[in-house]
Amino acid sequence: MDEEEALARLIALAGTNAPDAALLRAVVEEASELGARRALARLGLADAAARDDMVDLRQLLGAWRDAKTSAWKAAVDWAVRGALALLVVGLAVKLGLPGLLR
Numbered sequence: 001m002d003e004e005e006a007l008a009r010l011i012a013l014a015g016t017n018a019p020d021a022a023l024l025r026a027v028v029e030e031a032s033e034l035g036a037r038r039a040l041a042r043l044g045l046a047d048a049a050a051r052d053d054m055v056d057l058r059q060l061l062g063a064w065r066d067a068k069t070s071a072w073k074a075a076v077d078w079a080v081r082g083a084l085a086l087l088v089v090g091l092a093v094k095l096g097l098p099g100l101l102r
Helices: 003-016 022-041 050-095
Strands: none
Touching: 003 022
């Protein structure tokens, strides 16, 4: 018996009399399991290689996040160094140090 048949039987059983909580829970679990399998199949993730694909995608996403973080840190580092260099040049000009170099 496949999942669709099991769900159909549970729904039929629930319709015959006043369903109890266990029967309703079983219907919900079967329906959600069937829906999840259909969604994974539509996404192409229902085969045996899907687990490896997801591992690869997670690794790729982690590498992308690390690269993005490193790029931001490098950009901020260069901006701070540039600002400090401008500050030092400004102080040197203000104190008349370029005249000492001539």
